[in-house]
Amino acid sequence: MRWLKENKILRFLGSVKLALILFWSIIIVCFIGAVLPEELRGYVFGSVWFFVLLAFFALNILICVFFRMSFARKKIGSTLVHLSILLILLGSFLSYFFSIRGVMELEEGQSKDTIIMGCKLHKLDFRVYLDDFSVEWYSASPDKYQIRTYVIDKNLKNAFKAEKSKEQNISNTGYSFMVADYFPDFAMDENMKAYNKSALPNNPAVLLKITSLKAKEERWVFAKHQGMGSKQDENIKFRFDYQPMIKEFRSRVRVIDEKDKQSLTADIKVNSPLSYKGYSFYQSGYDEDNLKYTSLDVVSDPGVSFVFAGFLVLNAGLIVIFYPKLKPVSSRKK
């Protein structure tokens, strides 16, 4: 033991000096990584040299714990904190090398037992059925209608926050318009007559009554399909800006595990994943044009529990180290 503690190389590897060098190096590397565009970030944080840097960091902490730390009352906080960092680094190592990440896309009524990982498939030993997918919006109609206008011969662009049935003058053009009606889910029947298909904002559209010096016109303008619709007066263009805000999207799934003769149903929502047999299913996306599809991110990450355990120990350790030091001088024992 003693010869180990006297070894110069080991002492340097476990020194505060090396720790400080490593802190600054990681800070600089992180700064470079933070300012790089997203597609280049992997060259920093996924690189071999960054891995080596972190490995040195882990080694530094490990030797430091070995040399200096103890579980005596005064040092326990510091020991815990250093061990927690090792735990977090170990967890992220496991995540980096052994986690499985893929995507499962399902249509209502469909089931799958595979996930897509890049260009290959990964088989699960259970099957996931999508019974129902639903999207909920905060509101299916805007408070005010955001309309942008462009009068071509005057080369004049304007933006309005219009209220329903209120005339809006486009100054210096002779034009005015009014939002006469709003359909959250515009559709046309066989007779080419416009009607509102549902209360969901699948295809929001406004009916504008346009008055010019020469004529009057009615025109449907669509939030999702700009430039569509028939128009008589080509000299004026309208845009309707509206992105209904999503409150929640949810996949109701059934997991059937024939091997273990188990089945369960669950709702997967953002911030509330489903976990089964080490796999977690996250609600990640949907198809705006076909609300029967869901896209789930599927992750199996053996590192997470190590990292989270590390977090817990880290926070506890920091409080143990620092909060006793915060006692006012007069009440502290000399």
Next chain:
Amino acid sequence: MNDILLKTAFISYLASAIFFCIPSSFLNNIWDKAARFLLKSGFVLHSFMVGVRWYEAGRPPFTNMYEALVLFGWAVVLVYIIFEFVYRVKFLAIPVNVLVIIFLSAALPSDSVIKPLVPALQSKWMSVHVITYFIGYGALSIAFVLSGIYLLLTGQKRLDQAALTALDELIYRLIIFGFPFLTIGMTTGSVWANSAWGTYWNWDPKETCSLITWLVYIVYLHARLLKGWKGKKAAYLSLLGFLATLFTFVGVNFILPGLHSYS
């Protein structure tokens, strides 16, 4: 309702600042007492405003720049009240007053309409993540101002060394008070990210910058506790730490786009 509360709190802070400027030997310290009373009343109103907004919105009110600035100001005063209570350091009131006025002046003109939350933000982790972060930020921002004052004072020759040492010690205490909060904020953020996106760390610019900030304070703590860095050198590190904090808090939103685009 909460608009009026915030404005009243702001006026209270402002009046407090004006009263602090009146020489305190005058009239048996009455101005000083009034200033302290106004600062605390401002805090009560400010807390009430956050509570009312929380109730009105039906969710924690920490989701955009306006709400973040309001909370930042609130946290600064909270840390001051704790420190005044524990250490009886009265002069802290002045830098704290300046800070809260800055934050609220930035908040008041911004858009205060309560907006609904996107699904990713609807999480029980939000309040812990944000509140702990801001209490940490509050302590570190006061440490930052004091470090600036410390560096200005060291330039002067005829100065009481004991006062400087006390100031240095106070900066250190603010940092060791704030740092665990910073850590709880960062780690709960990571747990939240894992429950929303399935990854606890994504090297998104906001995450990376928060790690940089954390590491700068780690350097401060190691340098101070193990290398005996005190005074000037430590004050420079504290300045650097808070600049990193500020960059994480605001800089990233305007310069580097990423997952944290909402706050």
